[in-house]
Every structure is written in C-alpha cells, then in structure tokens.
Amino acid sequence: xxxxxxxxxxxxxxxxxxxxxxxxxxxxxxxxxxxxxxxxxxxxxxxxxxxxxxxxxxxxxxxxxxxxxxxxxxxxxxxxxxxxxxxxxxxxx
Amino acid sequence: xxxxxxxxxxxxxxxxxxxxxxxxxxxxxxxxxxxxxxxxxxxxxxxxxxxxxxxxxxxxxxxxxxxxxxxxxxxxxxxxxxxxxxxxxxxxxxxxxxxxxxxxxxxxxxxxxxxxxxxxxxxxxxxxxxxxxxxxxxxxxxxxxxxxxxxxxxxxxxxxxxxxxxxxxxxxxxxxxxxxxxxxxxxxxxxxxxxxxxxxxxxxxxxxxxxxxxxxxxxxxxxxxxxxxxxxxxxxxxxxxx
Numbered sequence: 001x002x003x004x005x006x007x008x009x010x011x012x013x014x015x016x017x018x019x020x021x022x023x024x025x026x027x028x029x030x031x032x033x034x035x036x037x038x039x040x041x042x043x044x045x046x047x048x049x050x051x052x053x054x055x056x057x058x059x060x061x062x063x064x065x066x067x068x069x070x071x072x073x074x075x076x077x078x079x080x081x082x083x084x085x086x087x088x089x090x091x092x093x
Numbered sequence: 094x095x096x097x098x099x100x101x102x103x104x105x106x107x108x109x110x111x112x113x114x115x116x117x118x119x120x121x122x123x124x125x126x127x128x129x130x131x132x133x134x135x136x137x138x139x140x141x142x143x144x145x146x147x148x149x150x151x152x153x154x155x156x157x158x159x160x161x162x163x164x165x166x167x168x169x170x171x172x173x174x175x176x177x178x179x180x181x182x183x184x185x186x187x188x189x190x191x192x193x194x195x196x197x198x199x200x201x202x203x204x205x206x207x208x209x210x211x212x213x214x215x216x217x218x219x220x221x222x223x224x225x226x227x228x229x230x231x232x233x234x235x236x237x238x239x240x241x242x243x244x245x246x247x248x249x250x251x252x253x254x255x256x257x258x259x260x261x262x263x264x265x266x267x268x269x270x271x272x273x274x275x276x277x278x279x280x281x282x283x284x285x286x287x288x289x290x291x292x293x294x295x296x297x298x299x300x301x302x303x304x305x306x307x308x309x310x311x312x313x314x315x316x317x318x319x320x321x322x323x324x325x326x327x328x329x330x331x332x333x334x335x
Contacts, residue, residue, distance in 0.1 A: 006320065008247060008309055008311060009244070009245070009247040009311070012311070012314075013313070018311065018314065018316070057267045058265075058267045058268065058269040058270070060264070060265065062264075062320070062322070064321075064323065065259075065307075065320060065321045065322040065323040066263075066322070066323040066324075066325065067263060067264060067265075067266055067325060069266045069267070069325075070263070070266070070325035070326070070327055070328070083320075083321075085320055087309075089221075089265070089269035090242045090243060090244045090247055090248060090249050091219070091220065091221055091242050091244065091269050091272075091274065092130070092219050092242060092243045092244045092274035092276055093127050093129055093130055093131045093132070093216070093217050093218050093219035093220075093241070093242060093243065093281075
C-alpha cells in the first residue's frame with residue numbers, strides 16, 4: 001500500500017526530504033514505520049527515541065491530521081492512502 | 094464610526110477591508126500573550142492596523158540577548174519591563190488606540206480574567222504549559238486562539254475556533270522539554286506576521302483562516318505549506334464541545 005510521509009525541521013534535514021511517498025506492507029503500524037525509517041536513516045533514531053529505546057513522548061505524530069496519542073499510539077495501524085506526519089516540537093516564541 | 098483622521102491613516106487597508114472592516118478592527122479587543130519575538134511583531138502590526146484595544150502581557154524585562162529578534166525592544170531598553178518598552182513604542186506608532194500593557198505572569202489564578210472580554214487571543218508564548226493554559230481558557234470562553242511557535246528557521250501556526258476546529262491539546266498533547274531555543278529574528282517575523290494576518294482576517298471576516306490546518310514554515314528550504322488537522326474526540330479540553 002502507498003502512503004505519504006511528511007516531516008519537518010531537523011527530521012527532514014536527516015532524511016533529506018519533507019515529503020515522501022512510501023510503499024508499505026498492509027497492516028504496518030506506526031512504530032514499525034518509525035523503526036524502518038531509523039534503520040534507513042540512522043541519524044533519525046536519536047531524534048525519535050530516548051536512550052532506553054522509547055519514543056520521546058513529545059514528538060508529534062499525526063495520522064491524517066490526528067495525533068496518534070488519541071489512537072493506538074505506536075500500535076496505530078496505517079491504512080492505504082494515509083498521510084503520516086512526524087515532526088519535532090517547535091515551541092519557541 | 095471611524096474618524097477622518099482614521100480614514101486617512103488606514104486608507105490603504107480600507108481599500109481591502111472597507112470602512113466596515115476598519116470599524117470592526119477598531120471595536121476589537123485583542124490579547125497578545127507575550128512581548129517577545131512573536132509578540133513584538135504581532136503587536137506592531139495590530140497596533141498599526143488600528144486594533145482599538147490591544148492588551149499585551151509579559152512578565153520579563155528586556156535582556157541583551159532579546160535584541161536579535163524582539164523588534165520593539167532596543168538597546169536603550171535593556172533592564173526595562175518588556176511591557177513598558179513595547180507599550181511606549183506602540184503608543185508612539187498609533188496614539189489612536191488603547192494599549193493595555195500588563196507586566197505579570199500568566200497563571201491559572203489570573204488567566205481567566207486576562208482573556209475575559211477579548212475577541213481574540215494571540216499566542217506569543219515561549220513555552221507549552223502557558224500555551225495550553227491559554228488554549229483552555231480560550232475554549233472555555235469561546236474565544237478564537239491563534240497559535241504560533243518558532244525554532245531556528247522553522248515555525249508553525251494554526252487558528253483554534255472553539256467548537257469547530259482541533260484545539261492545541263488535540264495536536265500537542267505532551268509538553269516538550271523547556272530549552273534555550275535557537276532562533277533568528279526573521280523567523281519570528283514570518284510567524285508573527287502570519288498570526289497578525291489571521292487576526293485581521295478573523296476580525297474582518299475576510300479570507301480563509303488557518304482553521305483545521307497547521308501552517309508549517311521551513312525557512313531552511315524557503316518553503317511553506319499546511320497540513321490538515323483533526324480533532325481528538327477524547328480531548329480533555331475541547332472534547333466536550335464535539
């Protein structure tokens with residue numbers, strides 16, 4: 001299945017793109033996608049996960065514009081055509 | 094009614110928004126929460142546009158390290174309260190409007206009073222706990238809340254319309270750690286200007302606000318776009334309004 005992956009700021013610098021179309025196996029979960037991305041772009045791991053290997057809770061992960069915190073978090077299943085956005089917090093003013 | 098003096102001062106924007114739009118701006122009370130990088134840009138443009146009552150809140154004094162981006166504070170202002178520094182320049186820019194500059198920290202005990210009576214709340218904070226407090230007050234009192242945030246060459250903005258759009262808590266449920274964030278003034282200029290534009294649009298009813306969309310600015314690439322965003326039906330702040 002095809003999905004759109006969007007990112008920003010330091011994450012897009014590591015990946016080298018702000019938007020990518022990805023082909024994933026049906027039923028892939030958000031956590032699996034992030035793990036695969038970290039394997040493909042090793043510099044990403046330190047941005048997404050802490051030393052214990054847990055996702056940093058303030059990383060913004062949206063499935064079709066909705067925070068996965070209110071879905072099944074990293075177990076949220078990705079569907080065909082989804083737009084998955086992952087970006088770091090921007091908090092300054 | 095606007096006066097002849099106002100008709101002259103605002104002539105170029107009256108071409109866009111009409112005298113009726115100018116009257117709406119004049120009648121408005123807008124809260125700018127923060128007089129830092131974003132707040133000084135927002136307040137400058139809203140004062141220039143003739144917002145009738147501008148309430149600006151900040152608890153800090155001007156520091157030398159603020160001067161790369163906080164454009165209402167100048168070298169001579171170091172050590173002054175930001176609200177004094179900003180209020181003085183805004184009054185000089187536009188003596189026809191009311192500037193209410195409050196030097197205090199926005200906290201649970203006073204936030205409700207601070208937002209009460211405002212038509213809009215503009216987020217110019219540098220931390221998420223206070224943003225979330227303002228977001229909650231905005232939702233509770235049904236006041237549109239215009240969010241903006243910056244870091245480095247990146248920025249974001251969205252407009253929360255209580256009961257209609259996702260609120261800040263839907264999007265950003267977990268506060269990021271506090272940091273001394275890297276920033277250049279121009280990024281504050283971009284996002285502060287977006288927030289001020291949103292305010293003018295909402296007050297005059299023109300255009301399409303960033304309601305249900307997160308504006309994303311990538312200054313490194315020189316690129317801007319927006320992302321559709323959705324409510325969290327179980328949001329502890331706005332879920333009850335669904």
